[in-house]
Amino acid sequence: MSGLFLTFEGIDGAGKSTHIDALAGAFRAAGRTVTLTREPGGTPLAEKLRALALNEPMDALTEALVMFAARRDHLLQVIEPAIARGNVVLCDRFTDATFAYQGGGRGFDREVLQQLERWVQSVPAIRLPGLRQPDLTVWFDLAPSVAAQRLAGARVPDKFESQPQEFFARVAEGYAQRLRADPRRFLRVDADQPREGVWQAVERGVRARGLL
Numbered sequence: 472m473s474g475l476f477l478t479f480e481g482i483d484g485a486g487k488s489t490h491i492d493a494l495a496g497a498f499r500a501a502g503r504t505v506t507l508t509r510e511p512g513g514t515p516l517a518e519k520l521r522a523l524a525l526n527e528p529m530d531a532l533t534e535a536l537v538m539f540a541a542r543r544d545h546l547l548q549v550i551e552p553a554i555a556r557g558n559v560v561l562c563d564r565f566t567d568a569t570f571a572y573q574g575g576g577r578g579f580d581r582e583v584l585q586q587l588e589r590w591v592q593s594v595p596a597i598r599l600p601g602l603r604q605p606d607l608t609v610w611f612d613l614a615p616s617v618a619a620q621r622l623a624g625a626r627v628p629d630k631f632e633s634q635p636q637e638f639f640a641r642v643a644e645g646y647a648q649r650l651r652a653d654p655r656r657f658l659r660v661d662a663d664q665p666r667e668g669v670w671q672a673v674e675r676g677v678r679a680r681g682l683l
């Protein structure tokens with residue numbers, strides 16, 4: 472079986488977490504080996520970079536470089552080997568998050584991000600000029616006001632979660648731009664419904680593409 476690479480995106484509080492586990496269960500039930508991972512993070516080095524990125528103030532270029540440094544390590548140490556073994560890699564956030572948060576939220580130069588994307592996602596397994604990209608990206612689309620209500624009191628906010636709603640409106644627009652640039656890669660899910668409805672939309676979308 473050939474490997475698969477699926478990523479999950481959305482503003483903080485959109486409700487990704489539960490459904491990633493459920494999807495892992497569905498793939499395992501279909502006989503697949505699943506690698507569950509996340510960004511920033513997924514390796515010892517990238518988890519150290521995550522702690523810095525989520526807690527230390529830094530300028531937008533530094534933040535983007537830290538995200539892509541963590542990504543490079545994660546891609547080479549975990550994601551590529553798992554895909555090569557034929558696993559299904561389910562990754563909580565990937566490069567679309569950098570375009571959404573650092574590009575949209577922080578207003579950082581998208582051309583610089585595109586250059587970093589080209590460097591970091593050029594891997595030996597893929598002949599240039601191709602890049603490693605997800606086979607499917609599930610985008611949990613939710614209005615920032617609803618996400619803020621869901622997060623209120625749910626957990627101690629980190630550097631990003633404590634941003635104002637206007638920040639998340641720009642992050643959401645950042646995701647929408649990435650979808651417009653590559654619509655076939657995305658499954659947009661309306662996250663403003665009860666969990667069961669969200670799950671059905673995720674499962675149906677993944678099955679409809681023949682991935683499950």
Ligand SMILES: Nc1ncnc2c1ncn2[C@@H]1O[C@H](COP(=O)(O)OP(=O)(O)O)[C@@H](O)[C@H]1O
Nearest residue numbers: 483484485486487488489621622625664665666
């Ligand atoms: N469909 C839903 N309706 C209402 N609340 C939800 C729904 N999905 C998740 N939640 C709750 O919203 C909060 C954020 O969900 P979470 O899965 O942690 O989001 P994310 O991983 O996208 O940041 C949690 O408290 C979770 O229990």
Ligand SMILES: Cc1cn([C@H]2C[C@H](O)[C@@H](COP(=O)(O)OP(=O)(O)O)O2)c(=O)[nH]c1=O
Nearest residue numbers: 483510511538564565568569572573631632
């Ligand atoms: C991957 C990535 C995440 N982030 C941010 C988005 C999130 O606020 C945070 C971590 O994401 P996440 O793992 O979704 O947080 P949690 O475990 O609290 O649900 O990092 C970026 O700003 N840029 C990136 O490239």
